[in-house]
Amino acid sequence: MKKTDVIIVGAGASGLMAAYTLANAGKMVVVLEARGRIGGRIHSVNENFSAPTELGAEFVHGDLPVTLNLLKEAGIGSQHVGFEMWQYQNDAFAQTEEFIDGWDEFLQKLNQLENDMPLHDFLEQNFDGAQYAKMRNQVENYVAGYDTADSRDASAFALRNEWNHENEYAQHRVDGGYGTMVNYLANACRNAGTEIHLTNVVHKVSWKSNAVHVTTTDGKQYEADKIIIALPLGVLQAPESAKGALAFNPPIKEHMKAIHDMGFGSVIKILLEFDEVFWEKEAVGADLSNMGFLFSDETVPTYWTQSPVRSRLLTGWLGGPPAYAQKGTSDEAVLQMAMTSLSNIFQTGQEILQDRLVAWHVANWTAESYTRGSYAYDKVESPQARKVLLQPVDGTLYFTGEYLYDGPAMGTVEAALTSGKNAAEMALKGGS
Known part of the structure; x- marks a missing residue:
C-alpha cells in the first residue's frame, strides 16, 4: 500500500484546487473521485449539442478574483454576458x-x-x-x-x-465551458506528480493524529498523513448506508452535527x-x-x-x-x-x-x-457550523467546498476554488 502526504476525496473544483495548491508546494497528493470523470458539479459536454454545453455550473457570477485569475493563468478567455x-x-x-x-x-x-x-x-x-x-x-x-x-x-x-x-450585470461565461478550467487544474496536478483515481468511491476513513487510512467500496486502500474531504454537502449529509456516503472511524460528532446545520439546495x-x-x-x-x-x-x-x-x-x-x-x-x-x-x-x-x-x-x-x-445556502445555524468545519480535526482531517465560503459569492465556483485553496494552505501549515 502506497503512502502519500495528502489524500483528497473528490475531484470537483474545490478538491482539484486543493490538489493544485498542495502539488505546487511539493506535496505528494492522491485524489480519489467516485465518478468516472473530474469536475463534480462542473460538467461541460459536447455530445449531441452543437456547442459546448454546461450541465452544471455555467456563469461566473461577478468579477471574482480567484476564478478570473485562474482563467488568466490558464490562458482561458471569458466573455461578458449581456x-x-x-x-x-x-x-x-x-x-x-x-x-x-x-x-x-x-x-x-x-x-x-x-x-x-x-x-x-x-x-x-x-x-x-x-x-x-x-x-x-x-x-x-x-x-x-x-x-x-x-x-x-x-x-x-x-x-x-x-x-x-x-x-x-457582472456576469461572464468561460470560453469552451468551465470544463476547460478543471482540465487545466487536473493536468497541472498530474504534471506535478499528483495521482487522480476515478471510479474510486471512498466509503470509510479511519484516522488518528497525522495518520489516515482510506477504504473504497471495492476494497482499495490508501494511506496518508492528512486527508481533505472535498465532497458536496449533500453527500456528507447522507446516511452512512447511502451510496457514496462516508463513515469516519473514530466518529467526528461535532463536525457531523455542523454539516447538518448547513443548508443544501x-x-x-x-x-x-x-x-x-x-x-x-x-x-x-x-x-x-x-x-x-x-x-x-x-x-x-x-x-x-x-x-x-x-x-x-x-x-x-x-x-x-x-x-x-x-x-x-x-x-x-x-x-x-x-x-x-x-x-x-x-x-x-x-x-x-x-x-x-x-x-x-x-x-x-x-x-x-x-x-x-x-449548492449550499445558509440556515440560521450555519455561521457557527462553518466555524466548526473550518477547523481541522486534530490537524489531520480537513473539509473544503463551496459551503465553507463565507461571503456574497456563496454557492459558486469561486466559493469552491477559494475554499479548496484555503484548506490546502491550512494543511500545509499543519493545523489551524
Whole structure:
C-alpha cells in the first residue's frame, strides 16, 4: 500500500484546487473521485449539442478574483454576458428588472432585522396580510429559483447580505465551458506528480493524529498523513448506508452535527436545443432577440439563452423545494414538464415544439448519488457550523467546498476554488 502526504476525496473544483495548491508546494497528493470523470458539479459536454454545453455550473457570477485569475493563468478567455430580463405573466411578455412587488419596502424592513430567523418566518411576521400574499410568494419563489433554497430554513441574514451586494450585470461565461478550467487544474496536478483515481468511491476513513487510512467500496486502500474531504454537502449529509456516503472511524460528532446545520439546495437543469431560435418568432408583441432570462409562473418557471451569443440552446431551471419534489421523476417526464411550460408561455403546440427539438439533456443533480443537490445556502445555524468545519480535526482531517465560503459569492465556483485553496494552505501549515 502506497503512502502519500495528502489524500483528497473528490475531484470537483474545490478538491482539484486543493490538489493544485498542495502539488505546487511539493506535496505528494492522491485524489480519489467516485465518478468516472473530474469536475463534480462542473460538467461541460459536447455530445449531441452543437456547442459546448454546461450541465452544471455555467456563469461566473461577478468579477471574482480567484476564478478570473485562474482563467488568466490558464490562458482561458471569458466573455461578458449581456442580456435583457423578461417576464411572462398574465399572457403577456414584459421586459423588467423588478420581479417582486414591494421589493424596496421588503428590503428596507429586512435591513432593520436585528436577530436572524428563517426567511419564511420573517415574511409571516412582517408581511402577513392578504395584501402581501403575492409579494410573499414572489420572494419565496425567488429564493427557491436563484438560491435553490427552502425559505422555511434559509437564513434571513444571509439572504440580506446577498441581496445587498449582488451585481447581476457582472456576469461572464468561460470560453469552451468551465470544463476547460478543471482540465487545466487536473493536468497541472498530474504534471506535478499528483495521482487522480476515478471510479474510486471512498466509503470509510479511519484516522488518528497525522495518520489516515482510506477504504473504497471495492476494497482499495490508501494511506496518508492528512486527508481533505472535498465532497458536496449533500453527500456528507447522507446516511452512512447511502451510496457514496462516508463513515469516519473514530466518529467526528461535532463536525457531523455542523454539516447538518448547513443548508443544501435542490435543482434540475434542462438543456434544450431546437432547430431554430423559435422564441424570437413566437413571442407575440415582444422582441426577445436580446433576451437573457425569462421568468414565468409555469411548472418549470425559469429559462435562459446564451445571449449575447445567438444560439438555439434554451436552458430550463427548476430549483428549491419544487425541484426536490421531482427528484425521483424520470428525465423524460421532466422534459415534458419543460416542453409543456414552453408551450404555455409561447402559445405554441407542444407537438410543434417537440418536432423542433434536436437535442436535450436533463441534469437532475438532486437525484445523483455523488451530488445529492445543487449548492449550499445558509440556515440560521450555519455561521457557527462553518466555524466548526473550518477547523481541522486534530490537524489531520480537513473539509473544503463551496459551503465553507463565507461571503456574497456563496454557492459558486469561486466559493469552491477559494475554499479548496484555503484548506490546502491550512494543511500545509499543519493545523489551524
